[in-house]
Amino acid sequence: MGSAYEVDFLAGVETDVIDLDGRVVLPGFVDAHTHMESTGQYVVHADLSAADSVDDAVETLREDAPDDREWLQGFGWDESDWPEGRYLRKGDLDRVSDERPVVAYRVDMHTATLNSVGLDRLREALPEDDVEFEDGDPTGVVVEDAVGVVREAVGDDVAETRDLVTAARDRALELGVTCVHEKVRDSYAPRVYRELDRAGELDLRVRIDYWSDHLDAVLETGLRTNYGGGLVDVGGIKSFTDGSFGGRTAKVTEPYAGADPADRDDDGRGQWVVDPDDFSELVERVDDAGLQMVTHAIGDEAVDLVVECYAATDDPGAARHRIEHVELFDDEHAERMADAGMVASCQPNFLQWAGEGGLYDQRLGETRRRRSNRYRDLLDAGVPLAFGSDSMPLGPLAGVHHAVHAPDERQRLTVTEALRAYTLGGAYAGFDEDRLGTVEEGKRADLVVLERSPWEDDHEIRDIDVAATVVDGDVVYDTLDGTNT
Template structure:
């Protein structure tokens, strides 16, 4: 006799994403696994006395979303501190920082995350003169959305600049402007890092936010943080409501090797992922490494944050120790170099990853496909692809060559979608993938959803247990209140009504 289900989602439109156009009416779950997918009438017989039955009223059921590239602690910081994303002007950003200053004890740092000057129709970052207007007793720091730029008021300049790399401190007339970039920006973020208790507060806030958006798993980029310990503590206490792959920064490699870890180690909901490294910077900061000059800075072609020879040494060390490698590369020169390095190193299902690959050339894309390299892409970056967007300002007509999702898919490259926290919202990313400006940049609805589910699962060696709605897989599911196929131009307006992890409801939009 078949045992009753623990959870039954019925009267639904279940898209398995395992095969094109495969849909069913219901999903049955027992012991955290999907046991049956099929006709609602038949599966309703699996309902027992203790079965939780969810009548989906025709809503869409999908595999849970997996964000393949995010910074979860920073998401928590944005939620707890000043959120500068969406500020409509420089003045509005300053006002949000003032509000934060009023909320913290006098003398404590006032920190905001996520500003984007291009949303204001401007090209200049926030400066110390801007932030001095906050008039706070303690230091004021505003972090740009890409995390490659931080802006400091005069108090923060006095506190931090002497300890930062000279190359990362922007100056005019010999004096710091308050703008710091790349490693210097990272050092400021490190100086503002919370303790373990504070980290737990941030991660709890971040996972609530993520669950509300249908996220059931994240690949978190972690460095010098209490996050790995906190994640495991939350998991042990049954308080972790999503799956986590820890992609450790490269400066953790020696410690990870000493402790005997490698990619895919771990159990429960926390596992070791890749070794993460940079190679170049960002287009927003004009530090992405390009083969041709920036349109708005003809003498600049970006910079290496990790030079090619150093990157190859790291790749050999990490891969030799059993680690997948995830390399940040944005400019075409950086992407080409990373792809060449991956392709010339012998591997057995290494699944090395190029993070971002924003300006990948045709040659790099084709080689990625041949070498089974994963493209870890952020489709929400298409928000900058319009005629008046950031890409047009920085690289002119080459804006149409950015984030060519369709070209990558047609070449057969493994696509894994993430957000980079800009914002963390898979349906926003899917919307931008489906509605991108050119055919080479666009995907169909099914392809885009698969990249945010099965594609991200593949990037994390999880395709046998996650990413589709099939019997035997973990019951990580999301219910939407509208169909992306029926509303392709409004996907980002669709709400999540239910999120399930391991068969447990971790978010219910019907709860008051």
């Protein structure tokens, strides 16, 4: 950066010169919401995200689930486009194995299906409210806390965590992601990131948001938001309020489409995952401790709760308290977020479910589907906007593509706006805007080189290949073959 005349003096024995031959250089992508172990699980275990039917998912599990672990595991099924239009069930997974435990997690990770062996093994430990029954028989489908019980039972040790994290790291670098804001709970990942960093093998910036379960430990060990300054940083405290649209557990003010209020104890309007009073106390405690708050809120009633609790803190803008997802909200929420400086951390890849007949349509109906994920309205209101993937899956250019081609104009961004949310927007959410997020003098050299310009033919954005990724001045991924180096 700077004048070509000055830069020319740098060419010499200590400088590598790489001719990019007209390719496009952008700031490295900041993915503001990741679960890297989950990304790694797709690489290491059976990836069910491309399965287009129940049979296809069963077949993929049979073929791709590695045999050297106790449980056979698959990740990422999504029934919303399947001809059967239903969840995977116990009987489907019994076709994968009737001797070994099998689990297949839905794409949102709030729902999972067990086979009969898996279900029998965990039956005692599963909270009954989160186990689905039909005619008195469990269907194999479990949600929310029961999914947590399954994950704990399957269990990852340090070596497995390292396998998952390094597989995810490699995937991130291939996609041009140079920094992730990583949400962790009861995991060896923070230890593994620091071990990799110490060994000089991390090659990726990781900002760790610790689950609220760890708040006492964070305070006892004296961790502070933004402590770090190298590759590994301390982020904030992550909490939930509601669930997801997929599981009909996001908290909405109007009932779900086709909901029969008599069916459930929640009036068909979703459920709190964290009790609102407990959440309110948590925000106060986190804010008083000088830590950043990072809260999952999807439905409009959940967004309302978070805005209310954040607004009650001293200076939510200075603390950069964040709302993750913000999928359904009112204009008033956007205004209050903008006025107070609360950060919206959104996932434009979710727009893939916002088309006609898609998941948002099925769960919320036409009007609310079109009002979901309104990035245009957030930006116009002046809300700081950060983009991420929620590891569903990683892919900044896919996210940019969806934001640029969103079904409704209230959701749609220009190429530049979408790229900015995926670079500088994420940097801002992590207090890193003076160090990351743009290509300019004085900032760290986190860069991505694209084979083609996303501005030239915007219909192809998601198909553009990454030619190289640079983190902190080191080329950590490239397909340049050395021919023009």
